[in-house]
Amino acid sequence: MFTLPQKESRKPTTCPGSVSTRGLHSIYGDGLEREAARKPDQKLLYGVGDPTAMFSSDSPHLSSRGSIIKWFWDSAEEGYRTYHMDEYDEDRNPGGIINLGTSENKLCFDLLSRRRPRSCVDVGDSAGPHCEGILREEVASFLSFYCKSPAPLKPENVVVLNGCASLFSALATVLCEVGEAFLIPAPYYGAITQHVYLYGNVRLVCVYLDSEVTGLETHPFQLTVDKLEMALQGAISEGVKVKGLILINPQNPLGDIYSPGELREYLEFAKRHALHVMVDEVYMLSVFEESVGYRSVLSLEGLPDPQKTHVMWATSKDFGMSGLRFGTLYTENQDVATAVASLCRYHGLSGFVQYQMAQLLRDRDWINQVYLPENHARLKAAHTYVSEELRALGVPFLSHGAGFFIWVDLRKFLPEATFEEERLLWRRFLENKVLLSFGKAFECKEPGWFRLVFSDKAHRLRLGMQRIRQVLEGKSQVAEDPPSCQTQEPRGPHR
Amino acid sequence: MFTLPQKESRKPTTCPGSVSTRGLHSIYGDGLEREAARKPDQKLLYGVGDPTAMFSSDSPHLSSRGSIIKWFWDSAEEGYRTYHMDEYDEDRNPGGIINLGTSENKLCFDLLSRRRPRSCVDVGDSAGPHCEGILREEVASFLSFYCKSPAPLKPENVVVLNGCASLFSALATVLCEVGEAFLIPAPYYGAITQHVYLYGNVRLVCVYLDSEVTGLETHPFQLTVDKLEMALQGAISEGVKVKGLILINPQNPLGDIYSPGELREYLEFAKRHALHVMVDEVYMLSVFEESVGYRSVLSLEGLPDPQKTHVMWATSKDFGMSGLRFGTLYTENQDVATAVASLCRYHGLSGFVQYQMAQLLRDRDWINQVYLPENHARLKAAHTYVSEELRALGVPFLSHGAGFFIWVDLRKFLPEATFEEERLLWRRFLENKVLLSFGKAFECKEPGWFRLVFSDKAHRLRLGMQRIRQVLEGKSQVAEDPPSCQTQEPRGPHR
Structure with a gap:
């Protein structure tokens, strides 16, 4: 048993004390001491301070909490920054700093290395x-x-x-x-x-x-x-x-x-x-x-x-x-x-x-010569297929040659221009086994818009479009109340 | 160009309106509608509500923001939950749901697969x-x-x-x-x-x-x-x-x-x-x-x-x-x-x-028969070495046979029992190329305690302990003011 002669009054004190709503607590201790040294006129109780007052001027670009976040980082990093500038290495830097501060087990890297996928760090895996x-x-x-x-x-x-x-x-x-x-x-x-x-x-x-x-x-x-x-x-x-x-x-x-x-x-x-x-x-x-x-x-x-x-x-x-x-x-x-x-x-x-x-x-060669050309060609083909299907269905849509989706105007398929009807139509799609995203999920103001993702394999797209068609034509198994406007002409050219 | 005959008054309205300090904004739209349907007596402006009022009773275990976080998740997941219970598969589930809702590019998995490390998901990489x-x-x-x-x-x-x-x-x-x-x-x-x-x-x-x-x-x-x-x-x-x-x-x-x-x-x-x-x-x-x-x-x-x-x-x-x-x-x-x-x-x-x-x-066999026995043996050996060094230095410490560190009592090496002196001693260690953690970083009330990590290779530990000894004995290159108490006896037995 380890005994210590020194006696000290034991006070299970709470750290925060009476703090402001944005107040921090005693872990600021060390920082507070330094801050206090910098600003001797600022009143500080033990371990209690108003970080907003201390940090608000740190950066014109950061919020008070942004400044606190940055300050925590900066102040905690002193030892590690010094260490990383002068790390000990048996061969290359034997006079460098030995790190007995980071609680990391360096004793079994040999055992673990065969079990771990390759990493760019030789020793350890710390997010350094x-x-x-x-x-x-x-x-x-x-x-x-x-x-x-x-x-x-x-x-x-x-x-x-x-x-x-x-x-x-x-x-x-x-x-x-x-x-x-x-x-x-x-x-x-x-x-x-x-x-x-x-x-x-x-x-x-x-x-x-x-x-x-x-x-x-x-x-x-x-x-x-x-x-x-x-x-x-x-x-x-x-x-x-x-x-x-x-x-x-x-x-x-x-x-x-x-x-x-x-x-x-x-x-x-x-x-x-x-x-x-x-x-x-x-x-x-x-x-x-x-x-x-x-x-x-x-x-x-x-x-x-x-x-x-x-x-x-x-x-x-x-x-x-x-x-x-x-x-x-x-x-x-x-x-x-x-x-x-x-x-x-x-x-x-x-x-x-x-x-x-x-x-x-x-791997610029692979990206430029293999991946991007092929990816773009496949996206274009899928986009062309879905666009043509939508035209054949008489559905207006927006699409500009970028991304994985087409913004589809199904307003004419809603009996009423409400988000409730939009959600009902969405549910009919889902019940007919095709999942889309409704416009409300994107905070669109006009009920009836849907996002249709086309970046999928041809057979799934084909089946998906068939199922969409069934719902829009009121022919799905589940559509109890097919929308009345299903045969209307599209209201404008497609893009 | 895509033109639409329907005319609607354009109102670039702000979503939040006049909200309470914890208020949310119009993306609650859909949820609010449902909530409103559930609680018809609750007054709701467009897109403005007090989510704390709505969610506080969701769970006795969660804070109001915890309830909001959970609610966001639950409500957003409806379509995906349905989908994941009945995913389309060409062979196994051809009547399953086709997902044209998730904006994911499934067209180039073949190209990417040879470039990606193995994953447990066959198709795609979505955090599903x-x-x-x-x-x-x-x-x-x-x-x-x-x-x-x-x-x-x-x-x-x-x-x-x-x-x-x-x-x-x-x-x-x-x-x-x-x-x-x-x-x-x-x-x-x-x-x-x-x-x-x-x-x-x-x-x-x-x-x-x-x-x-x-x-x-x-x-x-x-x-x-x-x-x-x-x-x-x-x-x-x-x-x-x-x-x-x-x-x-x-x-x-x-x-x-x-x-x-x-x-x-x-x-x-x-x-x-x-x-x-x-x-x-x-x-x-x-x-x-x-x-x-x-x-x-x-x-x-x-x-x-x-x-x-x-x-x-x-x-x-x-x-x-x-x-x-x-x-x-x-x-x-x-x-x-x-x-x-x-x-x-x-x-x-x-x-x-x-x-x-x-x-x-x-891999229970490897963990039990290879990794843990060897890891524990190495930790024990390193711990024994550092313990003996500390004893030889006359430094009291606490250690209980677990973890990677020893809690070291260097109070007698501080000229005064202050955190400023603790930090000065820490800096002397660092200047003598060994990094430790001081007690204040752990919110220890007594200045002078340090955490020493021993889970490192023998040669680094040896060098680290030498450098610690140099500082404590006032023999480091940088110690301008060696502490006066360096020759004192330890105050108690080690553990």
């Missing part, structure tokens, strides 16, 4: 900077090439997490206070709502688009700066603080592509209002019609506000690897990059996923 | 239930065996995320409202502070332990129910709402092991106060002294409150795979399991990590 460094270089090089950036993109501006869902969650949290909001043109990929809300408590302000065409040079569901301005002013008038704008390009579910001119207008709008812009380019390499002239925002010369422009990409769509969990953020804003990266404990990806991804991304 | 189901069975079987559960553990009680950091983050969020707290005996693994706070805004109330020994049957840093009670009452008196208790067993950094009797006392305490208990057993298989008689909480017959007992394990420590990102939660509470699992979009692990882990966990 080694692997990530290599991967960030590969991502920067990959994005430079495929986004056609005017100058090479920089590895230090790259953050890698386990998918775009996590990137949205992290960005919302480090950019916004609780209850603040992002603008988003609707219809939009509905899961983003949860991504920014569930952890971040950030809301979305919809910029509602509709199918009405108002002029010669316009198209259905067109996003304009006027609509952005109106939505922003509407939010402000309702007391909602808007911190950013989310753009999806190619758009999901519309399949829209923003022209460089449009992109620049939206970015200028954001700059005028000091908004961050998060550009989700997750379908960037799934543009199968060359003629649509897709341009990544990273291809633009002289971004209006590069410190507030954050670009996301992932392998989920372009490489059919949604289960792989791999998403990248590109931002020139180092505060944002650090704050988002420091959440990697919660959104980290396995060392060997990092390794595999680095291998894949650098 | 297939892989996870197999893995959960393996985890349940693995934990049943190694935790020596009285009855087989059930796969449906298993949740897998990318590590314990994520599990803490998710549990904090689904169990607590913003600002609520968990009790934790201190010193403790300091990163937990961030895990529960950064996303969850949950605080820790420390149950401070100290080195004083108060009686024959006691030991230093002993956790008692009295101390738990005092800390809880202290927190309550300060207006802090405590929702749970975190136990780490084997403890980090103390290396302590709770006896079955102690465990049961702590669990009974928690039950009396309706507290959830999160038991972190991440060093469960790293108990290298058989004689200490480690028992997992899952080995206990008749847990006092199984619905509030949540057990965590990971491969990071026991299989030296911290970079692999693999953590498991075992809980009989299905609300908690679902809510935590539904955050998998942010904490998901790659499909092929799931595959690899299932392979590893089922």
Whole structure:
């Protein structure tokens, strides 16, 4: 038994003390001491402080919690940063630092190595900077090439997490206070709502688009700066603080592509209002019609506000690897990059996923000569088939040669223009064994739009389209009450 | 160009409207409609509602945000649940559901398969239930065996995320409202502070332990129910709402092991106060002294409150795979399991990590006959070496035959008993090229304790101990002001 002569009064004290609503607790101890040294006039109780007061000025780009997240990271990393700059190595750096601080079992790597898939780290598997460094270089090089950036993109501006869902969650949290909001043109990929809300408590302000065409040079569901301005002013008038704008390009579910001119207008709008812009380019390499002239925002010369422009990409769509969990953020804003990266404990990806991804991304020959041409040809063929089927059915739709889906107008098949009827039609499809997504899931304002995914094998598409036809023609087994308008002509040409 | 005759007034409305501080926004649309149908007396503006009011009664175990998280999941999954119960398969289920709803490119799996590591899913890589189901069975079987559960553990009680950091983050969020707290005996693994706070805004109330020994049957840093009670009452008196208790067993950094009797006392305490208990057993298989008689909480017959007992394990420590990102939660509470699992979009692990882990966990022969005996023998040898070195140095320490670290008492090497001196000593170690962790990082109340990790190769340990000795004996190159007490005798026997 280990006994100690020293006697100390024992006080099972609570750490937090009486804290403000955003207050932290005593683990700030060490940091508080340093902070106190820096700001001697600031009153600090033991282990109790108001981090918002301490950190709000850390970065003009981060929310108070973003600053706290970054600060936690920075302050905890002192020893490890020093270590990683001067790691001990028996041969190469015998005078380097021996790490007896990280609780990691280095004794059985030999036994484990034959059981573990290859990883880019030789010793251990800790989510260290080694692997990530290599991967960030590969991502920067990959994005430079495929986004056609005017100058090479920089590895230090790259953050890698386990998918775009996590990137949205992290960005919302480090950019916004609780209850603040992002603008988003609707219809939009509905899961983003949860991504920014569930952890971040950030809301979305919809910029509602509709199918009405108002002029010669316009198209259905067109996003304009006027609509952005109106939505922003509407939010402000309702007391909602808007911190950013989310753009999806190619758009999901519309399949829209923003022209460089449009992109620049939206970015200028954001700059005028000091908004961050998060550009989700997750379908960037799934543009199968060359003629649509897709341009990544990273291809633009002289971004209006590069410190507030954050670009996301992932392998989920372009490489059919949604289960792989791999998403990248590109931002020139180092505060944002650090704050988002420091959440990697919660959104980290396995060392060997990092390794595999680095291998894949650098295989430019295979991607350019085998994968992309074949992938685009197959997407185009599937798209052509489904388009023709829809035309034969007399169903209007929107499609622009990008993405995996067609935005289908089934409004005439609804007895009434309600979301309840939309859901009933959706359920009839499901009962007839074909699953689609209804427009309400994308926050579409007009009931009756559906997203139809065509990126599937021919025999499944054929069967799926047959089953859709059965429902629309009232011939499915389950359709008790076939919609009355089923024989109407389509209301416009297809695109 | 696609034109539509139907004209509709265009209103770029903001979704959120005037919401409560915890209010959600219009993406609740569909859900709100259903909720409204269920509760016709509840006043609802378009797209605006108070989800706390709607969900608070969903589960007595979940916080309002936990209920929201679970509800989002449940409601979004309707179509996919139906689909997964009746998936189309050309041969086995040609009458099954064709999925044209999930935006996934199934056209190039043949091209990608040769480039992708093996995964347990044949087609696609979506984070679906297939892989996870197999893995959960393996985890349940693995934990049943190694935790020596009285009855087989059930796969449906298993949740897998990318590590314990994520599990803490998710549990904090689904169990607590913003600002609520968990009790934790201190010193403790300091990163937990961030895990529960950064996303969850949950605080820790420390149950401070100290080195004083108060009686024959006691030991230093002993956790008692009295101390738990005092800390809880202290927190309550300060207006802090405590929702749970975190136990780490084997403890980090103390290396302590709770006896079955102690465990049961702590669990009974928690039950009396309706507290959830999160038991972190991440060093469960790293108990290298058989004689200490480690028992997992899952080995206990008749847990006092199984619905509030949540057990965590990971491969990071026991299989030296911290970079692999693999953590498991075992809980009989299905609300908690679902809510935590539904955050998998942010904490998901790659499909092929799931595959690899299932392979590893089922290889009971290798684990039992090769890995664990050798791992324990090596840990023991390394521990013996470092213990002897510390004794030779006259340094008291605590160590109980579990974990990778020794809790070292360097108080006598501090000129003054302050955390500033502790940090200065830590920096002298670092400047002499050896990295340790200081006690303040574990929220230890007594300055001068350090955690020394011994699970490293012999030559690095030797060098590390030499460098520690140099600093303590004032012989390092950098020690400008060697502590005056360096020649003192140790204050007690070692353990």
